[in-house]
Amino acid sequence: MTTATVAAAPAVRAERAPGIKPRGWIGFLFIAPNLLGVLAFTLIPLVSVIALAFTDWNLVSGVGGITFTGLDNFVAIARDPGFWNAVGLTLLYVGVSVPLTVVLGLALGIALNRPLPGRSILRAIFFLPYIVNVVAIGMTWLMLMNPKAGLVNQVLEVFGIQPGWFASSNWALPALIVMAVWGGVGYCSLIYLSALQDAPKQLYEAADIDGAGAWAKFRTITWPSLLPTTVFLLVTLIIGASQGFGLIALITSGGPGDSTTTISYYMYQTGFQFYRFGYASAIGLVTFAGVLALTLLTWRAQRGRALND
Amino acid sequence: MTNKAAKWYWGIPLWILAIAFLAPFAWMLSTALKQDVDAYRIPMQWIPDPVQWDNLKTVLTGETSVLPAFGRSVFVAVLRVAGELFTATMAGYAFARISFKGRDKLFLLYLATAIIPAQLLLVPRFIYFQKLGLYDTLWALILPGMFTVLGTFLMRQFFVSQPAEFAEAARMDGANEWQIFSRIYLPLASPVMSALGILAFVWSWNDYETPLVLISSPENYTLPLSLTNFVDEQGQIAPGLTMAASVVSIVPVLLVFVILQRRFIAAMTHTGIK
Numbered sequence: 001m002t003t004a005t006v007a008a009a010p011a012v013r014a015e016r017a018p019g020i021k022p023r024g025w026i027g028f029l030f031i032a033p034n035l036l037g038v039l040a041f042t043l044i045p046l047v048s049v050i051a052l053a054f055t056d057w058n059l060v061s062g063v064g065g066i067t068f069t070g071l072d073n074f075v076a077i078a079r080d081p082g083f084w085n086a087v088g089l090t091l092l093y094v095g096v097s098v099p100l101t102v103v104l105g106l107a108l109g110i111a112l113n114r115p116l117p118g119r120s121i122l123r124a125i126f127f128l129p130y131i132v133n134v135v136a137i138g139m140t141w142l143m144l145m146n147p148k149a150g151l152v153n154q155v156l157e158v159f160g161i162q163p164g165w166f167a168s169s170n171w172a173l174p175a176l177i178v179m180a181v182w183g184g185v186g187y188c189s190l191i192y193l194s195a196l197q198d199a200p201k202q203l204y205e206a207a208d209i210d211g212a213g214a215w216a217k218f219r220t221i222t223w224p225s226l227l228p229t230t231v232f233l234l235v236t237l238i239i240g241a242s243q244g245f246g247l248i249a250l251i252t253s254g255g256p257g258d259s260t261t262t263i264s265y266y267m268y269q270t271g272f273q274f275y276r277f278g279y280a281s282a283i284g285l286v287t288f289a290g291v292l293a294l295t296l297l298t299w300r301a302q303r304g305r306a307l308n309d
Numbered sequence: 310m311t312n313k314a315a316k317w318y319w320g321i322p323l324w325i326l327a328i329a330f331l332a333p334f335a336w337m338l339s340t341a342l343k344q345d346v347d348a349y350r351i352p353m354q355w356i357p358d359p360v361q362w363d364n365l366k367t368v369l370t371g372e373t374s375v376l377p378a379f380g381r382s383v384f385v386a387v388l389r390v391a392g393e394l395f396t397a398t399m400a401g402y403a404f405a406r407i408s409f410k411g412r413d414k415l416f417l418l419y420l421a422t423a424i425i426p427a428q429l430l431l432v433p434r435f436i437y438f439q440k441l442g443l444y445d446t447l448w449a450l451i452l453p454g455m456f457t458v459l460g461t462f463l464m465r466q467f468f469v470s471q472p473a474e475f476a477e478a479a480r481m482d483g484a485n486e487w488q489i490f491s492r493i494y495l496p497l498a499s500p501v502m503s504a505l506g507i508l509a510f511v512w513s514w515n516d517y518e519t520p521l522v523l524i525s526s527p528e529n530y531t532l533p534l535s536l537t538n539f540v541d542e543q544g545q546i547a548p549g550l551t552m553a554a555s556v557v558s559i560v561p562v563l564l565v566f567v568i569l570q571r572r573f574i575a576a577m578t579h580t581g582i583k
Contacts, residue, residue: 025409026407026409026486027403027407027408027409027412027486028403028409030399030400030402030403030407030486030490031399031400031403031404031415033395033396033399033400033456034396034397034399034400034456034461035400035415036456037396037452037453037455037456038419038422038456038457038458040452040456041430041434041452041453041456042422042425042430042453042456042458043422044433044437045430045433045434045437046422046425046429046430046433048433048436048437049429049430049432049433052432052433111319111323112323114315114316114319115312115315115316116316116319116320116323117316117317117320117324118320118324120570122323122324122327123574124566124570125327125330125331126327126330127574128331128334128566129333131511131515131562131563131566132515132559132562133514133515133517133532133533133536133558133559133562134515134517134533135517135533135534135536135537135555135558136337136533136536136555136556136558136559137333139536139546139551139552139555140333140334140336140337140552140555141333142546143336143340143348143349143546143548144333144336146349148349149349149351150349151332151336151353154351154352154353182330182333186330190574239426243426243427243428244428244518245428245518246517246518246521249518249521250517250537264428267428268428268431268522271431271432271435272431272435272522277432277436280432281432281433284428284429284432285429287429288425288426288429291426292424
């Protein structure tokens with residue numbers, strides 16, 4: 001796609017001969033409906049959230065009650081044990097669920113790339129959780145993971161373990177991780193599948209002639225050719241996993257205790273249950289900066305790898 | 310090993326995995342059709358006996374029917390999809406095919422905002438929608454969804470890959486910009502538009518976080534919010550009714566998925582990578 005952009009740009013420029021000028025405002029007219037909406041519903045809110053982060057404001061004090069407090073919110077965040085607890089939980093949640101989803105998605109993608117009986121049905125089955133709303137999924141798993149009578153613990157009885165899942169502060173986060181992996185694996189496998197279909201076939205043929213084994217082929221051909229896809233998936237899943245609060249709001253409300261109060265839920269709670277808009281905005285900004293840094297690190301790591309190869 | 314044997318050698322374990330993977334959905338469907346006393350029966354009763362159609366009936370026609378919420382979700386989704394397709398197609402086309410001053414800078418600004426998570430914007434949206442009287446109305450869900458950066462980006466990527474010669478030839482023949490767009494390029498875009506439409510529909514249909522923050526009265530609940538109607542004040546879930554309502558909420562996306570599977574998967578994978 002990038003190549004297409006580069007190729008098309010000179011063609012467009014070359015057309016800017018005399019007499020083409022009126023098209024200036026016409027182009028703007030085409031963009032205007034979208035631009036006005038983006039301005040109203042994205043850009044202005046974005047500027048506002050940045051401004052709000054430097055104020056102390058809550059619902060009770062009303063618009064007149066906005067006071068500029070400089071960096072106070074950020075200082076308070078740095079000292080807020082609730083915030084750091086949430087950061088730790090988020091890192092744990094993201095750090096376990098994202099790599100697990102990507103690795104299992106890769107394995108599944110490779111498996112689904114073979115000739116299989118009913119292959120397209122198989123693909124659809126694994127993809128299914130991805131298109132279902134979070135409430136239907138959450139309610140179902142909540143009952144499946146009922147500690148006393150749920151199906152999950154009936155199965156686990158064979159192994160002699162009976163986790164308390166959402167009733168236990170040790171098991172609530174793992175339960176969310178199980179759900180995240182189940183929900184994301186099919187999506188990853190599909191993305192990998194479409195990348196695998198673009199994999200360089202001549203290289204595999206050459207490797208076959210050289211008598212390379214399956215693992216050698218995976219390590220030297222498949223994995224490097226999938227690296228951009230892997231980075232893309234890591235980035236999307238990191239962003240998704242660190243920003244979502246819907247499932248937690250639905251199932252655990254951050255509990256038991258604060259064992260599932262991830263950073264995004266903490267922000268939701270601060271903003272929409274305690275109506276501390278200034279502080280919530282600051283948390284949102286800090287989180288966004290953190291996720292962005294994590295994303296860039298992932299990106300850099302991949303670039304470093306690509307240069308070494 | 311023959312090809313056929315190899316096919317089943319991998320096929321059988323994968324099918325077993327797939328069936329285990331489907332278990333939550335099977336449980337949902339089974340529970341939707343059974344009496345509450347059987348929901349947690351040990352061992353699990355997969356085939357409901359007796360089959361309890363009353364759950365579905367209550368969910369659809371009872372006092373706490375989800376049908377009004379279903380209707381609101383349809384209303385929101387239709388307007389969002391139509392609005393997004395309209396604004397994104399035009400803007401994407403101009404970003405790709407009509408040059409004007411500052412276009413590329415504006416596009417960069419667009420790209421930069423694409424990485425902003427929607428959750429970050431909820432606080433100011435909550436405040437503004439309250440001031441504008443849009444809080445707790447369906448418009449709070451519809452309006453932001455009609456003007457998206459991502460949709461514009463997708464459409465631009467498509468139009469940029471189309472040959473510019475069509476437009477040049479048409480201009481020679483005296484066609485104006487609107488005619489070039491609507492008669493030449495728009496018809497070419499229908500696969501991408503349907504992909505974007507599918508995505509926009511699924512996002513809108515499944516959105517839970519936005520209405521959770523911006524909708525407060527039950528008479529404005531969209532479908533995902535209304536699925537919590539069957540949880541009492543102590544947090545006790547009525548299994549049969551909740552699962553029946555969940556089944557109802559899945560049917561539309563499932564239909565779109567089954568009918569347009571190929572296009573659906575292409576939409577999901579392409580927006581991803583490119």
